[in-house]
Amino acid sequence: MTPSFTAMSVILFIVILGSVVGFRAGAGRKMNLEEWSVAGRSFGLLFMWLLMAGEIYTTFAFLGASGWAYSRGGPALYIMAYITLGYVISFYVLPFIWGLGRRHGLQTQSDFFEKRYQSKGLALFVSLIGVLFVIPYLQIQLVGLGIIVQVASFDQIPRATSMLIAVCVVALFVFFGGMRAVAWVSVIKDFLMILAAVSIGIYVPAHYFGGVGPLFHSLAATHPSHLVMPGATKTMGHAWFISTVVLSACGFYMWPHTFGAAFTAKSGHILRRNAIVTPLYTISLAFIFIAGFAAVLLVPGLSNGDMSLLMLARKSFPAWFLGVIGGAGALTAMVPAAIIILTASTLFAKNVYRPLFAPQMAEDKVARLAKTMVLVLALTSFYLALHSSTTLVALLLLGYAGVTQFFPGVVLGLFWSRVTTTGVISGLVAGLATVASLMLSHHDPFRGLNAGFIALCLNFLVTATVSFSTCAQENPLPLSDAE
Amino acid sequence: MLKPSALSLAIGLVPFLGMCFSVPLWDRVSPMILGLPFNLFWLVTWIVISSGCMALANRVEEHRKKKRDNAI
Numbered sequence: 001m002t003p004s005f006t007a008m009s010v011i012l013f014i015v016i017l018g019s020v021v022g023f024r025a026g027a028g029r030k031m032n033l034e035e036w037s038v039a040g041r042s043f044g045l046l047f048m049w050l051l052m053a054g055e056i057y058t059t060f061a062f063l064g065a066s067g068w069a070y071s072r073g074g075p076a077l078y079i080m081a082y083i084t085l086g087y088v089i090s091f092y093v094l095p096f097i098w099g100l101g102r103r104h105g106l107q108t109q110s111d112f113f114e115k116r117y118q119s120k121g122l123a124l125f126v127s128l129i130g131v132l133f134v135i136p137y138l139q140i141q142l143v144g145l146g147i148i149v150q151v152a153s154f155d156q157i158p159r160a161t162s163m164l165i166a167v168c169v170v171a172l173f174v175f176f177g178g179m180r181a182v183a184w185v186s187v188i189k190d191f192l193m194i195l196a197a198v199s200i201g202i203y204v205p206a207h208y209f210g211g212v213g214p215l216f217h218s219l220a221a222t223h224p225s226h227l228v229m230p231g232a233t234k235t236m237g238h239a240w241f242i243s244t245v246v247l248s249a250c251g252f253y254m255w256p257h258t259f260g261a262a263f264t265a266k267s268g269h270i271l272r273r274n275a276i277v278t279p280l281y282t283i284s285l286a287f288i289f290i291a292g293f294a295a296v297l298l299v300p301g302l303s304n305g306d307m308s309l310l311m312l313a314r315k316s317f318p319a320w321f322l323g324v325i326g327g328a329g330a331l332t333a334m335v336p337a338a339i340i341i342l343t344a345s346t347l348f349a350k351n352v353y354r355p356l357f358a359p360q361m362a363e364d365k366v367a368r369l370a371k372t373m374v375l376v377l378a379l380t381s382f383y384l385a386l387h388s389s390t391t392l393v394a395l396l397l398l399g400y401a402g403v404t405q406f407f408p409g410v411v412l413g414l415f416w417s418r419v420t421t422t423g424v425i426s427g428l429v430a431g432l433a434t435v436a437s438l439m440l441s442h443h444d445p446f447r448g449l450n451a452g453f454i455a456l457c458l459n460f461l462v463t464a465t466v467s468f469s470t471c472a473q474e475n476p477l478p479l480s481d482a483e
Numbered sequence: 484m485l486k487p488s489a490l491s492l493a494i495g496l497v498p499f500l501g502m503c504f505s506v507p508l509w510d511r512v513s514p515m516i517l518g519l520p521f522n523l524f525w526l527v528t529w530i531v532i533s534s535g536c537m538a539l540a541n542r543v544e545e546h547r548k549k550k551r552d553n554a555i
């Protein structure tokens with residue numbers, strides 16, 4: 001048996017195993033829209049933890065984080081900081097969103113905006129922007145899958161073919177499984193990912209250098225500036241780190257799918273417990289960083305840094321274990337891709353199509369339309385992934401710059417009764433316009449600061465100023481409703 | 484549900500000070516601890532501290548809730 005055949009068989013086995021477990025979980029339940037999209041609001045701590053870890057620890061954390069440690073060095077550490085701080089913010093925000101969601105039957109981010117600001121136009125705008133900015137996130141997962149198959153097949157299967165296979169598997173999976181299936185596959189995924197991370201992060205330094213300490217000593221000796229900021233970049237210094245961490249931590253739960261995950265919990269209390277426990281999972285990223293840093297010395301000169309972790313694994317392990325790592329990577333791409341597609345398609349059907357074209361549409365028809373949207377979204381992101389050449393982290397930063405512009409509308413909407421609809425719309429438009437103009441003109445980072453952060457500050461300022469200069473409104477979602 | 488109290492918000496600010504705003508103070512390679520460069524070691528340590536901070540903030544909020552429920 002050739003190494004590529006062995007590795008690919010193991011990956012395929014893991015993917016099939018994951019899918020079967022997922023499908024079985026969904027079997028025997030009545031699938032209405034609420035069950036399919038928020039699993040009937042029934043998830044306890046364990047399932048919540050799995051689902052949230054499932055959507056946060058994506059192929060971005062796996063391949064993107066090691067890729068940046070490899071190609072950029074020190075600035076990659078921002079990932080560890082923002083994920084942890086994102087949970088800190090969630091502690092103060094999510095339980096309220098959950099409480100209001102249950103009281104008022106909210107299922108999506110845009111439901112929240114519609115109810116809080118009494119504006120169908122704003123809700124529609126939020127949905128469209130949300131769907132627009134999850135596309136780069138979806139693209140990350142497909143590009144990641146493409147890289148995995150390319151490396152594991154020893155460059156025999158072209159990326160386009162592997163991404164097409166990936167798209168079909170993900171779409172089928174979402175179509176028949178729903179949110180409960182996704183949470184179940186997360187179990188296998190998290191187990192495999194920790195196994196892969198720990199084995200690469202411990203075995204590789206021990207085997208080649210005699211331990212983690214000697215690895216970093218020789219890296220510090222040969223590449224003295226790689227391990228600190230700005231590392232191999234010119235612009236990503238401490239100001240960039242602070243602005244990017246603040247931006248990303250604020251945006252952590254502003255994605256339509258992460259925001260939506262808050263509604264799947266059984267109680268608000270579970271979301272607080274989740275914010276205590278889940279950050280500990282971020283420690284596994286240290287192993288991923290170690291792999292990326294080791295790759296600087298062991299597999300130098302890769303044109304695409306995102307391939308570094310797998311190239312290192314291919315160099316160091318037998319083919320079957322490369323398959324295990326590839327399979328773990330494939331599931332870390334499939335699970336988040338499934339969650340994103342599921343959320344975005346529900347959002348589109350329920351909050352864009354229905355209000356615009358068919359206000360009388362029944363719930364089961366919305367569910368059917370959402371399932372059709374699954375295919376549309378899957379194919380769109382496939383098309384974009386085929387034509388993309390940027391790094392995984394760059395795609396994520398673009399998405400964060402966009403979705404974090406919802407943060408003022410959400411946080412002020414919860415805690416500041418004086419905020420007005422006009423204020424939020426003005427702030428959102430100002431923020432998005434700033435993001436678009438700075439990023440499209442390649443001014444990110446701008447004077448050492450993350451462009452999305454500058455846009456967020458402006459957004460807050462405009463929202464507050466315009467709110468003060470417009471008439472006060474009644475707050476239809478007071479916190480007392482969130483019991 | 485009550486707004487988060489000033490105390491629990493102050494506790495939530497601690498991880499931001501440790502992991503984010505203080506970056507110029509800890510972003511260096513030496514001294515290496517447990518084989519890790521100092522900045523990586525610092526962040527790993529602060530992940531654990533952050534989790535502890537959240538547990539503390541949770542206790543503060545639970546305590547407030549209990550007090551309020553008893554008052555009613």
